[in-house]
Amino acid sequence: MRRLWLLFAQTVTVGLALWFIVASLKPQWAGALVGAARQSGQVTTTEVPVLQATPSSGAQASYREAAQRAMPAVVNIYTTKGSRQPKSPFMDDPLFRRFFGDQQDDQQFSLGSGVVVSPQGYVLTNNHVIETADEIEVALADGRKADGKVVGTDPETDLAVIKINLDNLPSITLGNADQAKVGDVVLAIGNPFGVGQTVTMGIVSALGRSHLGINTFENFIQTDAAINPGNSGGALIDVHGNLLGINTAIYSRSGGSLGIGFAIPVSTVKDVMESIIATGQKVRGWIGVEPQDITPELAESFGLSRKSGAIIAGVLKNGPADKAGIRPGDILLQVEGKPVTDTTAMLNLIAQLTPGSKARLTVLRRNQESTIDVVVGKRPKPRREERE
Numbered sequence: 365m366r367r368l369w370l371l372f373a374q375t376v377t378v379g380l381a382l383w384f385i386v387a388s389l390k391p392q393w394a395g396a397l398v399g400a401a402r403q404s405g406q407v408t409t410t411e412v413p414v415l416q417a418t419p420s421s422g423a424q425a426s427y428r429e430a431a432q433r434a435m436p437a438v439v440n441i442y443t444t445k446g447s448r449q450p451k452s453p454f455m456d457d458p459l460f461r462r463f464f465g466d467q468q469d470d471q472q473f474s475l476g477s478g479v480v481v482s483p484q485g486y487v488l489t490n491n492h493v494i495e496t497a498d499e500i501e502v503a504l505a506d507g508r509k510a511d512g513k514v515v516g517t518d519p520e521t522d523l524a525v526i527k528i529n530l531d532n533l534p535s536i537t538l539g540n541a542d543q544a545k546v547g548d549v550v551l552a553i554g555n556p557f558g559v560g561q562t563v564t565m566g567i568v569s570a571l572g573r574s575h576l577g578i579n580t581f582e583n584f585i586q587t588d589a590a591i592n593p594g595n596s597g598g599a600l601i602d603v604h605g606n607l608l609g610i611n612t613a614i615y616s617r618s619g620g621s622l623g624i625g626f627a628i629p630v631s632t633v634k635d636v637m638e639s640i641i642a643t644g645q646k647v648r649g650w651i652g653v654e655p656q657d658i659t660p661e662l663a664e665s666f667g668l669s670r671k672s673g674a675i676i677a678g679v680l681k682n683g684p685a686d687k688a689g690i691r692p693g694d695i696l697l698q699v700e701g702k703p704v705t706d707t708t709a710m711l712n713l714i715a716q717l718t719p720g721s722k723a724r725l726t727v728l729r730r731n732q733e734s735t736i737d738v739v740v741g742k743r744p745k746p747r748r749e750e751r752e
Contacts, residue, residue, distance in 0.1 A: 439478045439505070441475065477596060479536050494524050500514070537606045538634060549566075551563055564591070583628075588625070598611045607630050649742075650743035651684040658674070673704050699717075722740070
């Protein structure tokens, strides 16, 4: 009797285990068995629960379509910088060259990424990727290579446009960064550490990042998608494969990704790119002042009741602002009716003005507001600085 009971218990245990496996892996089979049992009358009083996995609303199992759509338009950029050393008198000696080699050319190589934005061969990348290059080679995802020619650069946004001459070029579709929200899934595509084209995934961590000291004009998309050296100039795309930004910088103490990367939004990219393609440069407005943010300490010392605006700390002699009557200590409140919240907003608003046109500025002087018309000048090019 004991042996029969043990056999029964083992049979029930095995049966329940099989049922659990079927219900977990093939719930439709379990549902079919229950339906058949109901029809045969074997199940009459007890409902048998069936576990089914239902995808959550908006869930997406894979982003391969977005990656496959954008990857052909993301290129690898290899640059060469040759430095000529002073010629040694011993270099004319064949025996010396045999043992010590030809030391006349010392070439340095670097790599980055870029994005093809036009079938005509225009490629977007970072200015710091190509600014010191003597030679530029662009390698496409399909294996083709071509020499790149610099069309123009904009160091103040760290953007550059180069051109290659190849047929049947894939180009990326520009997205709308203004519609991006924190938490949206994004993909970063580039060539990190020269290992080859790589796709990483993350989310939009923040929007409108500024005051980072990376560029003069900053309005970064922050993401935790892994961005590493070699990704500079690559694409940040949305889940549809559209370009949201150009990857440009990371916050890192080790040189590798810590989950804080920055991309220039496509709105800025489009404006700069179109200007460079049309004129070879990005032209911005300028009035010749040195602004400073209003801090609580400055507000107290000046007896200010407001905490927004930009204090004019200095005025360039004979510059547009000086000729219009703006003086140090004035507080700039508005540019063409648009409010100035801080120095970053002021720089962006003035940069959008057309050189040679008149702009109406609202300033606060000795607690009294007044409007001043300024003839906008052309922002001078920044001095070229050597990057590490």
